[in-house]
Amino acid sequence: MRVVIIGGVAGGMSAATRLRRLDAEAEIIVLERSGHVSYANCGLPYFVGGVIEDESALLLQTPKSLHRRFALDVRVHTEVTAIDAAAKVVEVVDLSTTKVYELSYDVLVLSPGATPVIPPIPGIARAMPLRTVEDVQKMSEAVARIPSSAVVIGGGFIGVEIAENLHHRGVATSIVEAIAQVLAPLDPEMAQLVADEIQGHDVGLYLGESVVAIHPSTVELASGELLDAELVIVAIGVRPDVSLARAAGLQVGSRGGVVVDKFNRTSDLSIYAIGDAAEKTDALDGNATLVPLANIANRQGRVVADHIAGRTVRPLKTIGTAIVKVFDLTIATTGWNEKRLTAMGVGFQAIHTHPASHAGYYPGAKKMALKMLVDPFTGEILGAQGVGTEGVDKRIDVLATAIRAGLKAPELADLELAYAPPFGSAKDPINMLGYVAENVLSGLEETVQWNQVETLQREGFQLVDVRTAQEFAMGTIPGAINIPVDEIRGRLNEFNQDRVLVTCQVGMRGHTASALLKEKGIHVMNLDGGYETWVNSPSARNLQLVS
Numbered sequence: 001m002r003v004v005i006i007g008g009v010a011g012g013m014s015a016a017t018r019l020r021r022l023d024a025e026a027e028i029i030v031l032e033r034s035g036h037v038s039y040a041n042c043g044l045p046y047f048v049g050g051v052i053e054d055e056s057a058l059l060l061q062t063p064k065s066l067h068r069r070f071a072l073d074v075r076v077h078t079e080v081t082a083i084d085a086a087a088k089v090v091e092v093v094d095l096s097t098t099k100v101y102e103l104s105y106d107v108l109v110l111s112p113g114a115t116p117v118i119p120p121i122p123g124i125a126r127a128m129p130l131r132t133v134e135d136v137q138k139m140s141e142a143v144a145r146i147p148s149s150a151v152v153i154g155g156g157f158i159g160v161e162i163a164e165n166l167h168h169r170g171v172a173t174s175i176v177e178a179i180a181q182v183l184a185p186l187d188p189e190m191a192q193l194v195a196d197e198i199q200g201h202d203v204g205l206y207l208g209e210s211v212v213a214i215h216p217s218t219v220e221l222a223s224g225e226l227l228d229a230e231l232v233i234v235a236i237g238v239r240p241d242v243s244l245a246r247a248a249g250l251q252v253g254s255r256g257g258v259v260v261d262k263f264n265r266t267s268d269l270s271i272y273a274i275g276d277a278a279e280k281t282d283a284l285d286g287n288a289t290l291v292p293l294a295n296i297a298n299r300q301g302r303v304v305a306d307h308i309a310g311r312t313v314r315p316l317k318t319i320g321t322a323i324v325k326v327f328d329l330t331i332a333t334t335g336w337n338e339k340r341l342t343a344m345g346v347g348f349q350a351i352h353t354h355p356a357s358h359a360g361y362y363p364g365a366k367k368m369a370l371k372m373l374v375d376p377f378t379g380e381i382l383g384a385q386g387v388g389t390e391g392v393d394k395r396i397d398v399l400a401t402a403i404r405a406g407l408k409a410p411e412l413a414d415l416e417l418a419y420a421p422p423f424g425s426a427k428d429p430i431n432m433l434g435y436v437a438e439n440v441l442s443g444l445e446e447t448v449q450w451n452q453v454e455t456l457q458r459e460g461f462q463l464v465d466v467r468t469a470q471e472f473a474m475g476t477i478p479g480a481i482n483i484p485v486d487e488i489r490g491r492l493n494e495f496n497q498d499r500v501l502v503t504c505q506v507g508m509r510g511h512t513a514s515a516l517l518k519e520k521g522i523h524v525m526n527l528d529g530g531y532e533t534w535v536n537s538p539s540a541r542n543l544q545l546v547s
């Protein structure tokens with residue numbers, strides 16, 4: 001059996017090495033257009049920034065080492081230019097010699113990845129994308145000349161990573177992002193924390209702005225503003241590379257990726273497609289989706305090798321778990337966000353918490369912001385987001401695992417998670433999300449979200465801030481009165497009897513207050529996530545802009 005694999009990085013090389021472990025005899029040929037295989041493209045931004053100093057650290061294998069260990073025939077500088085699916089033949093160009101030849105296959109695996117989206121704006125030729133080792137080499141050479149300024153077009157995961165790394169190299173850097181926030185997978189009240197972090201490190205941030213032209217030393221924004229930009233990086237996203245697949249007549253889906261079945265077979269059953277080029281199945285709604293991330297590319301490579309080798313495989317669905325570092329912050333997401341749930345008309349209950357990374361009394365505890373989205377009727381966990389300096393990664397990983405395992409949100413309360421003061425809390429942030437979910441879903445507590453406050457105030461709800469007078473004096477939601485939680489019992493006559501909205505710092509004292517007021521027959525709701533969530537929301541930021 002001859003298996004030909006197009007693309008020798010995440011998906012392609014996982015497929016090749018796994019297949020060799022399962023089948024000692026198969027002829028496995030990997031064709032890679034660039035000069036490198038099996039490189040760590042996720043590490044590329046850190047090489048530009050000098051955090052990873054040695055380029056060879058990113059090059060995990062070479063054709064020689066892969067041949068030695070796995071008897072793979074790996075050909076770099078080798079591009080596949082066409083697939084004849086009927087004849088089961090690919091057309092190949094050896095880019096070093098320009099020699100063209102044909103290669104027959106029994107099974108073909110497509111893992112050509114994605115291509116950066118390059119917007120058609122004047123001057124775009126001088127903007128650099130970051131996708132391959134060759135791209136990073138070019139960018140590193142440009143950065144080594146210490147440009148006085150750089151503009152990164154795009155505030156997504158790669159855009160913010162590269163901006164941080166340019167800043168790390170001492171380059172005055174700005175990010176221009178067309179939508180009103182960075183990191184689209186986050187909801188706006190979470191993304192604001194990241195925007196603050198970026199601006200706090202003197203990286204310029206232009207949100208809701210787009211670049212309309214690139215000039216020799218500046219970029220021009222739609223607003224007419226010119227930004228100094230000796231270096232321009234373009235990172236506005238990627239799209240599946242389906243050029244070969246489309247030309248070969250393989251089905252391309254509505255999301256723009258190669259359509260595959262549950263075994264990653266394309267519309268031609270001798271051809272598989274994996275990684276960024278292939279459409280995935282969303283675990284929540286079963287629809288086609290695109291998730292250009294390394295984990296799923298690697299996993300699909302393995303699944304396809306297993307299927308080729310005749311093993312039983314578990315079909316893969318995706319929830320799109322992702323993480324990124326932005327200066328001192330860790331930002332992680334899994335599943336769907338509120339924007340997407342709303343757009344899809346899916347009902348949800350949002351829960352915001354602001355727990356400490358470990359027991360507050362043990363030195364070094366850091367506060368984080370967590371948001372979980374839950375089906376209000378079934379308790380299914382639909383998605384989660386976390387932003388903080390410590391402990392976010394493990395919480396989102398637990399939530400991603402919970403989603404995969406089908407745990408209901410209240411069951412998070414039952415998880416027995418490792419605890420000692422330096423690492424967590426006896427009531428871990430994950431358990432706390434479960435407690436809140438249990439209270440809210442069972443109707444024990446009624447919560448409202450930051451974006452409902454104004455409307456409820458207009459409807460006549462009395463907004464009561466139950467923090468201390470000192471905290472209240474340092475800032476509160478406009479229109480709130482202050483009755484500290486410890487004084488509630490003695491000041492019950494000050495409460496509006498039928499419509500009260502309580503708020504505190506993060507929602508916990510509000511929970512105690514609402515329980516107390518409810519006992520007294522008052523219709524009360526608690527602001528989810530408290531002042532801390534509200535103050536980072538567009539509601540608060542718009543007010544600040546007005547004042």
Ligand SMILES: Cc1cc2nc3c(=O)[nH]c(=O)nc-3n(C[C@H](O)[C@H](O)[C@H](O)COP(=O)(O)OP(=O)(O)OC[C@H]3O[C@@H](n4cnc5c(N)ncnc54)[C@H](O)[C@@H]3O)c2cc1C
Pocket residue numbers: 006007008009010011012031032033034041042043044045078079080081111112113114130131132158241244274275276277291292293294295297
């Ligand atoms: C800068 C950067 C940072 C990233 N950071 C992260 C991260 O932190 N976390 C994460 O999960 N993901 C990250 N990713 C995404 C991740 O790298 C990809 O999802 C993953 O590599 C996709 O694997 P793949 O096999 O589909 O494609 P790739 O790994 O991109 O490999 C495709 C290969 O196919 C080759 N090829 C294409 N067409 C042909 C052809 N016709 N003939 C021969 N060869 C061809 C290409 O040269 C390329 O080397 C990052 C990506 C980049 C670029």
